[in-house]
Amino acid sequence: MTTGHSHPAPTSATPTAKPATTKSASAQRMDWPDIAKGVSILGVVLLHVTLAIPGANETLLAQLNLLLDPLRMPLFFLVSGFFSVKVLNQTFGELFRGRLWFYLIPYLIWTPINLYTYRLEGTIFTGRAPAELEWYAQTMALATNMYWFLYFLILFNVILWATKKLPGWAIVAVVAAPWLFMPAYSEYELLRKTIIYLPLFMIGAYFRPLITRFAEAATKPAAIVFAVVLYVAGLAVNVVADAIRVAENRGATMVWLIHLRDQFADALGGQLTGFDMNHIPSLIIRILSIPAGIVLCVWLSKLGPIASFLKMVGRHTLPIYIGHALGLTLIFGFSLRWRFMKIDNAAESMWYHTNTWMVIAFACAMLGGYLMYLLSKIPVLGWTMVPPRLPESKVVSGGPSDAETTDARIAEAKGLPEPEATSPR
Template structure:
């Protein structure tokens, strides 16, 4: 009998994608950062992407049993194709809008390559999943201290984080992803009893400690003291570099509260079901909503120089109206992308076809034997 799909991980990913969309709307619409929706969304800031990568890591432990060829065929391939296809489309549309605004020029092939390689684009999470899965696979035979070393290894490249955004993402989220894989049994046990008083107090304590870390850091910055923090081997860290590490600690402390929230919401049917649906369809939403925002909001606003603002007297130019319009545009972009995923042939740009297994004439099978004729499909037993 097939095991029942857990609800809370999908709820967690649903929360994450809602937070991402609201964040991008808040960044696009003038004055939106002051709105109630944006202020409320700040509560999800320490949970939005950490929850996504925790859940992704939770279900990535299967890579421990893969060869590198299997890792590529069964994991990396499905992240790589949509990344290479949709990133150039998304960044081209965004650049066209910037050209209209007079703040950018035409992009070259080198520009596209730079944005893809550095992760400076809206689909950076796919790039991160490729790198994180490779890192996780590399730890499969390591002792515990080796796993920790790999999880923290992006810190070595911290001086590059301004020019190579994926470095900053890896510093903050790779440890979360690897923790999700190695602590999957602990996390699942915690989720089963997350709503008990003991677990709730534990999650609350972690959340408050995370808040204390951020408050303490902000107080340090407000003090005006500028002290370079010495680091062995590396150059002393400046404040922006230390903040990446502060964020990592902040996220790790608050993750139990994030799991608790996802579990609690999964118990409320009229909230759980929509969130689970969104969580199961994060790919078309992640890829589709920025395109919808660019095409339906950014372009008209730029072309017609619309005076959108929080203090505008015209209802149609008021920030709140454009927040609603932007959410609708994001939904349209997501639905269109979801629809593309249902169309034969073109759907492979989102969900590429499986690569063939090495079981044909002249290839070795997994058990080391060979075959002189095409191998027939075989039923696989439980893994």
């Protein structure tokens, strides 16, 4: 889903021992983005599994997954922005041909398929009425579907491209502009996700050098302490935000915080509910958690087989992302859930336990991802995952060509790193 990464090309045409060592060190440092994608996509699959299994939210695995909540999608968007810096040197035609096209086609093809199979499962097994065409159109247009990430990658890349010539203060204003729409449209997920995730994407793009330096220092005590302090601060913000939203104990501090929230809501020009105003602390929590996510991924990169597994998963996020939802519906839902799943954790047989069905559902979801990966290798059918490149424009001297950026997107969709020629410096 995000553009892959590559390692800096050797500085000398004649290979020597010293450049080889330098390149190896760079490769080790730059493992963390793939690991971040791997951790994120596994967390996404686990989240959707807990939604499919009754009582799964009460399991230890689901509770541990909650700790990933401030990191799961934020890491995805941060890494996506991190590898979108080449957008700042492209024309819109190059952006569309080399990037947007490869998000748009899977979204337009696989979202209706996923929506249809999901609704069909409900129609067959629960008697729910079939959805009308208007529901499909609205669900896709407002990104209220399983593949919303692709939708927002298109939107955020366009915003990044549109701000490339703006001064810093204007970019900040653009990122904060969605807040002004909260009074009228705050209940829409399109606005909520833009408010929460657009800043993370833009931080990944515009602060790439700073992020790289932090990742290189992530094993040092100062970086670890810094990350832990910010992560704990994010947890504290989450506790305070929940308390303000519920507002059960009206102590002096709570009254002041609620008043401050209401003043901010008035400044935005409308009456906003506690859910509406929670968009802002949700953003703050995720920004504060990002350094901990980077530190975690850098440390995971040192764990041998675990690192290799997470990198492999991280380099195949697109087929897993698209395929896991279909696996949960077609393999688990149609074949197992409504026919065999009976949950009774008091039963003597492990067959009835929630954890057993979580493992089964997770395996079905990952099998769906693997089948989608195999489909991407089939001629013509694979175009639904990795569409053929559009006609290229003339190469502009001194910058990456459409062919290079397109090769990067094709490589990423197939789970491969970017070609070195297109690696953003």
